[in-house]
Amino acid sequence: MNTSREEIIGKLRKTRSHVTEQRIAVMEYLESVKNHPTAKEIYNELKRRGVKISRASVFNVLRFLRDQGLIREIKVADENHYDARIEFHPHFLCKVCGRVLDLDVSDVGFYHGKIPHKVEQIDLIITGVCQKCLKKLDTI
Ligand SMILES: [Zn+2]
Ligand SMILES: [Zn+2]
Incomplete structure (x- = not known):
């Protein structure tokens, strides 16, 4: 940006x-x-x-x-x-390094148009192990 x-x-x-x-x-x-x-x-x-x-x-x-x-x-x-990125996008929290990474909506196949209520804000946080940490764990 x-x-x-x-x-x-x-x-x-x-x-x-x-x-x-x-x-x-x-x-x-x-x-x-x-x-x-x-x-x-x-x-x-x-x-x-x-x-x-x-x-x-x-x-x-x-x-x-x-x-x-x-x-x-x-x-x-x-x-x-x-x-500063304000449009809806899910986040990924790495439980190893603690980084919060951006994901694209298409990554999670999420479609909020299906929700029958008036949506004002969606917070989606997916927790796991990020690619970087996975690579490190692999090499240990
Ligand atoms: Zn990590
Ligand atoms: Zn973000």
Whole structure:
């Protein structure tokens, strides 16, 4: 995903609230990664990059972005992970390395059009052992 700063600012403007450097920084970071970081990981990475932001602000920004539908919050084993990819897609949690990976809807043959209710959000998390860990286990 390569979303430019201008596109991110455009998305934030649409919320009709303030476009702050901190909101831009969190969005920019989430758009650039696919590893579904936790709030703590986001905070540590932004600090490393020299962004002036407190732990509390990271939580506030994440809550704001989530409420505005700009990011997705995925609860995995008591921890919230964040994802800038907002369209429905299932996740795969590796119980060995703890990574949360994206899957495509076609991978799981999932068709939510069959549900006779009004669907607003679907969270599908599949747990198992990821390919990378399987390869490692094979070579032991
Ligand atoms: Zn793994
Ligand atoms: Zn995802």
